[in-house]
Amino acid sequence: MFIEVVGSSGSKNIDNRLVCMKLGDRVLIDAGSAALIPDDELDLVDVVLLTHAHLDHILDLGFILDSMVSRRTRPLVVTGSEACLNIVKEHYMNGLLWPDFTKIRVEGSPILEYRILADEIWTTLPGNAECMAVPVNHPAGARGFLFRSEGNLVVYSGDTGPTDKLWRTALEQGDPVAVVIEVSFPDSKRDIAMASDHLCPSLAADELLKLGCEDIPVYVFHMKPWFAEEIKAELNFSGKQVILLKPGSRIEFI
Numbered sequence: 001m002f003i004e005v006v007g008s009s010g011s012k013n014i015d016n017r018l019v020c021m022k023l024g025d026r027v028l029i030d031a032g033s034a035a036l037i038p039d040d041e042l043d044l045v046d047v048v049l050l051t052h053a054h055l056d057h058i059l060d061l062g063f064i065l066d067s068m069v070s071r072r073t074r075p076l077v078v079t080g081s082e083a084c085l086n087i088v089k090e091h092y093m094n095g096l097l098w099p100d101f102t103k104i105r106v107e108g109s110p111i112l113e114y115r116i117l118a119d120e121i122w123t124t125l126p127g128n129a130e131c132m133a134v135p136v137n138h139p140a141g142a143r144g145f146l147f148r149s150e151g152n153l154v155v156y157s158g159d160t161g162p163t164d165k166l167w168r169t170a171l172e173q174g175d176p177v178a179v180v181i182e183v184s185f186p187d188s189k190r191d192i193a194m195a196s197d198h199l200c201p202s203l204a205a206d207e208l209l210k211l212g213c214e215d216i217p218v219y220v221f222h223m224k225p226w227f228a229e230e231i232k233a234e235l236n237f238s239g240k241q242v243i244l245l246k247p248g249s250r251i252e253f254i
């Protein structure tokens, strides 16, 4: 199993793509920049796993569904917390801002199917992976995820401010081989990070201490592009290997 980055930024400009990652060939983690995935790869995707309903994570969902209407007959399953899915249904694909694709049928099958992802149980995903959703400290129905494949465990924070449950649950489930953690703001904007339920490098360092796991690599994403250089200079997690995720980055966890 692998995670391959389509976009890893916490905002969007000419050089930066919104959060979207492939988990193997058949699952997307968030869909911020999903419309940039080539059609032949998109056609393999069965499930979009949403961390939460903020725009930087769902923006291209509407556009990939728009393109899928003309190319496929099986539904795209969009899964996430109940709160997250309700926001997407009521405020995005509601027949006003964008079509309600659950009502658009191709050869009798809806093109979109919502499926609530239960918390804190393992759910099997297409392509030999499992995920466990854990509530985190962020609005819009936010969840972090544990991913497991062939016994290897990866922790994915999603968007979050300081939290405990995700790290505790990860340690209960095994020995993580990697952690993917958001760092949105530099330490000079720690107050904004706290107010918006995000992390800065010093807050992320505290979170990683909760996880322990001294030797595992730390993959960083969700930087606000205008603070990227400042954040990079501050990323030092007690000697841990730190990798900044960017489009094309790949995390192998088998």
Ligand SMILES: [Zn+2]
Pocket: 010, 054, 056, 057, 159, 222
């Ligand atoms: Zn975000």
Ligand SMILES: [Zn+2]
Pocket: 052, 054, 138, 159
């Ligand atoms: Zn968010």
